[in-house]
Amino acid sequence: MFLSKSLFQTLPKVVAKPVRFWDTFLLLSALMQLFAWYFALFLIGADTDQGDVYRILFVHVSVAWCAFFWFFASAFFGLRVFFQRDQQKAKAHDFSSHTSMEMALVFSSLVLMTGSFWGRPTWGVWWDWDPRLTSSLVLFLMGCGYLLLRYFTPQASYRIKISAIVSIISSINVPIVYYSVNLWRSVHQPQTFVQRTHNASGDIQLVLLINLMATFLLSIALYKVRRQSISLQETLQEFRGYQ
Amino acid sequence: MNEFVVHSQLRWWVRSFLLVFKSSFRSFWIRKSFWFGIFVFSVCLLILFPFALGTEFIQKLPVQLGCFWAIMEFVAVVSLGQCFYFEYEAMMLDVFLTSPMPKSTLFIAKIAFLTVQIFSLSLFVFLFWSILFHVQAIHSVTNLVCFLLLTFLFSVSSASLGVVVHGLTSRSLAKEILHPILFFPFQTGVLLGVSSLSLSCLGFAPLSAVWGQATWWTLLFVYPTIFITLAFLLAPIFFEE
Numbered sequence: 365m366f367l368s369k370s371l372f373q374t375l376p377k378v379v380a381k382p383v384r385f386w387d388t389f390l391l392l393s394a395l396m397q398l399f400a401w402y403f404a405l406f407l408i409g410a411d412t413d414q415g416d417v418y419r420i421l422f423v424h425v426s427v428a429w430c431a432f433f434w435f436f437a438s439a440f441f442g443l444r445v446f447f448q449r450d451q452q453k454a455k456a457h458d459f460s461s462h463t464s465m466e467m468a469l470v471f472s473s474l475v476l477m478t479g480s481f482w483g484r485p486t487w488g489v490w491w492d493w494d495p496r497l498t499s500s501l502v503l504f505l506m507g508c509g510y511l512l513l514r515y516f517t518p519q520a521s522y523r524i525k526i527s528a529i530v531s532i533i534s535s536i537n538v539p540i541v542y543y544s545v546n547l548w549r550s551v552h553q554p555q556t557f558v559q560r561t562h563n564a565s566g567d568i569q570l571v572l573l574i575n576l577m578a579t580f581l582l583s584i585a586l587y588k589v590r591r592q593s594i595s596l597q598e599t600l601q602e603f604r605g606y607q
Numbered sequence: 608m609n610e611f612v613v614h615s616q617l618r619w620w621v622r623s624f625l626l627v628f629k630s631s632f633r634s635f636w637i638r639k640s641f642w643f644g645i646f647v648f649s650v651c652l653l654i655l656f657p658f659a660l661g662t663e664f665i666q667k668l669p670v671q672l673g674c675f676w677a678i679m680e681f682v683a684v685v686s687l688g689q690c691f692y693f694e695y696e697a698m699m700l701d702v703f704l705t706s707p708m709p710k711s712t713l714f715i716a717k718i719a720f721l722t723v724q725i726f727s728l729s730l731f732v733f734l735f736w737s738i739l740f741h742v743q744a745i746h747s748v749t750n751l752v753c754f755l756l757l758t759f760l761f762s763v764s765s766a767s768l769g770v771v772v773h774g775l776t777s778r779s780l781a782k783e784i785l786h787p788i789l790f791f792p793f794q795t796g797v798l799l800g801v802s803s804l805s806l807s808c809l810g811f812a813p814l815s816a817v818w819g820q821a822t823w824w825t826l827l828f829v830y831p832t833i834f835i836t837l838a839f840l841l842a843p844i845f846f847e848e
Contacts, residue, residue, distance in 0.1 A: 502795050505792040506789075506792045506793070508788065509785070509788045509789040512781075512785055513779060516779040516780045516782075517779045517780070518778075518780065522778050525844050526775045529775065529837075529844075530775065530789070540796075
């Protein structure tokens with residue numbers, strides 16, 4: 365990820381410049397995330413009902429929003445694959461869709477894990493068959509299905525199209541996950557940033573927004589770094605004649 | 608002139624559809640043992656559930672219905688796993704693909720055939736289920752009609768989704784694993800809809816008490832419509848060389 369100085373000098377400027385930029389961006393966003401976690405852990409007071417346990421929600425809500433975003437981003441690039449007539453550009457959109465889905469999967473797994481860590485002391489169980497939890501798990505499984513389908517489909521032109529189809533269909537589940545707490549009887553709390561619910565006080569909302577922003581920037585940096593590596597990997601495989 | 612072209616194209620599409628549908632039935636009729644095999648498998652599951660859960664516990668309506676829909680899910684997956692198997696074996700698929708017939712007819716006819724197959728199996732599973740599980744609530748005609756309608760909608764939804772997933776995984780190296788991996792998550796909505804509606808049909812108050820019954824019915828009608836449309840639109844991509 366972080367290339368050594370001597371290796372950088374061997375790279376052409378057009379390659380080295382964006383790599384260096386996004387590496388720096390990743391470092392800065394990671395620092396910002398650390399600051400955001402510092403606010404969440406030490407600056408804001410404990411919750412009257414839940415105590416310190418609630419602090420995990422600053423991570424949980426942020427990664428959940430990022431997961432939703434990357435699922436939609438994957439579907440967006442998937443749509444662009446279909447509307448793009450130029451094969452090279454379609455391939456580039458496919459790489460973006462693939463990377464977005466990987467990001468979505470990473471953040472979905474984090475959502476399930478942090479939710480579980482919060483659920484154990486609060487609900488007394490690691491897992492409950494609640495509509496929000498179940499629909500999130502289904503979303504995660506759809507992402508797994510996407511990556512497995514890509515991995516097991518050797519024909520590149522066909523893989524690009526079917527991956528786009530699966531990413532578009534998977535994104536339909538995102539609104540279902542979001543509205544599941546309203547549609548079904550759920551033990552999960554309703555949406556945080558909804559005016560009528562008043563789920564969080566002003567200071568909590570502010571720290572949550574800072575965390576959300578930091579996680580989002582970090583996810584973009586991770587996306588760009590991963591996107592570069594996928595692009596390089598696919599180009600290398602093409603040169604080797606694997607596709 | 609245009610009207611004539613559209614009319615003849617439509618007639619051509621319907622003829623192709625009937626040809627694929629008929630050939631599916633014929634190749635299936637030659638291997639009736641396959642249908643019977645799935646049926647025996649579902650009866651084995653019907654016997655297995657009371658053993659696993661205990662005969663006392665299966666007297667409860669939600670458990671009875673849960674067992675029925677779980678068995679139906681297996682029936683659907685096993686049926687869909689062999690989606691184009693007979694056509695591959697008899698080399699009929701090559702004939703269809705090299706002929707000038709519209710590619711969408713292959714998928715739509717397959718959905719129609721699989722719907723009939725899953726629904727016919729579900730009727731027998733339903734009969735044995737109501738006897739073996741002592742289902743009392745099903746005895747009224749209204750309940751029976753409602754339940755059969757749900758079974759039919761389940762069959763259409765499973766068939767349409769299954770055929771699309773089959774198209775997606777057809778050129779993959781591990782389609783036997785990928786098919787259920789992609790099928791089950793997408794099928795969740797249908798399974799949730801039929802189980803909730805069958806519970807409320809038989810006088811139990813499930814989740815649909817919060818989310819109205821009308822929404823579940825809409826979902827069950829919308830689901831196959833989406834996937835049949837997808838099958839129609841995506842068939843040229845799935846069958847391209």
